Amino acid sequence: xxxxxxxxxxxxxxxxxxxxxxxxxxxxxxxxxxxxxxxxxxxxxxxxxxxxxxxxxxxxxxxxxxxxxxxxxxxxxxxxxxxxxxxxxxxxxxxxxxxxxxxxxxxxxxxxxxxxxxxxxxxxxxxxxxxxxxxxxxxxxxxxxxxxxxxxxxxxxxxxxxxxxxxxxxxxxxxxxxxxxxxxxxxxxxxxxxxxxxxxxxxxxxxxxxxxxxxxxxxxxxxxxxxxxxxxxxxxxxxxxxxxxxxxxxxxxxxxxxxxxxxxxxxxxxxxxxx
Numbered sequence: 001x002x003x004x005x006x007x008x009x010x011x012x013x014x015x016x017x018x019x020x021x022x023x024x025x026x027x028x029x030x031x032x033x034x035x036x037x038x039x040x041x042x043x044x045x046x047x048x049x050x051x052x053x054x055x056x057x058x059x060x061x062x063x064x065x066x067x068x069x070x071x072x073x074x075x076x077x078x079x080x081x082x083x084x085x086x087x088x089x090x091x092x093x094x095x096x097x098x099x100x101x102x103x104x105x106x107x108x109x110x111x112x113x114x115x116x117x118x119x120x121x122x123x124x125x126x127x128x129x130x131x132x133x134x135x136x137x138x139x140x141x142x143x144x145x146x147x148x149x150x151x152x153x154x155x156x157x158x159x160x161x162x163x164x165x166x167x168x169x170x171x172x173x174x175x176x177x178x179x180x181x182x183x184x185x186x187x188x189x190x191x192x193x194x195x196x197x198x199x200x201x202x203x204x205x206x207x208x209x210x211x212x213x214x215x216x217x218x219x220x221x222x223x224x225x226x227x228x229x230x231x232x233x234x235x236x237x238x239x240x241x242x243x244x245x246x247x248x249x250x251x252x253x254x255x256x257x258x259x260x261x262x263x264x265x266x267x268x269x270x271x272x273x274x275x
Contacts, residue, residue, distance in 0.1 A: 017118035018061030034235025043096035087160035104133035117142035117227035124160035180226030198275030
């Protein structure tokens with residue numbers, strides 16, 4: 001049965017530390033199942049040391065993201081790995097930075113949104129190599145905090161975050177901790193959805209169920225899916241969300257709330273339809 005047709009509204013490059021918390025992989029699946037955004041690049045960044053020695057983790061993450069895209073029958077989206085070390089402030093080439101620059105320089109006819117739900121390492125490397133790409137994209141970043149920046153994604157590479165956010169020509173739509181932590185689902189809901197979600201659901205269930213974390217991390221009945229927050233500006237719409245915005249210069253938004261029910265209901269429906 002044919003689905004109701006939806007016109008694409010934007011191009012997206014999706015950057016994340018895919019080898020860490022698997023909520024990023026769920027967000028990648030949601031983007032891949034959303035016809036309103038067209039994926040033109042996927043990049044993999046370093047992980048926080050809490051998930052183990054970072055060496056090789058960006059490439060491991062690229063492998064995980066690529067595997068999921070193949071399960072979702074989205075194999076045309078190659079995944080490009082960045083470095084396993086934080087931003088140095090010195091120009092360095094990587095497959096991830098080159099992919100971001102290439103997408104920004106490509107004529108696509110649709111606005112480009114660079115969705116980053118991890119450290120801003122690859123974004124910083126790309127902007128340092130080619131500052132001229134800044135006016136050609138909007139960064140949607142899951143990270144930082146409204147009161148201070150003592151937050152996981154910021155603290156994984158603070159030098160990269162400070163460099164990117166200080167770029168005067170870059171439009172930034174930020175989803176700080178106070179906002180992205182609103183995006184939660186019950187573990188029972190996820191368990192049921194994954195077990196009944198076909199090959200993609202089975203793949204996601206395996207990775208949620210096998211996550212290795214330090215002993216001090218204890219799971220409760222809810223799981224934060226904060227990396228899915230930017231779906232309101234890519235695969236969905238932010239008409240039911242709220243943000244503040246600066247009046248002058250490139251758009252600087254801080255989202256203060258997102259529609260969690262919309263995000264979760266849409267993902268679960270798309271997972272069932274894909275099955």
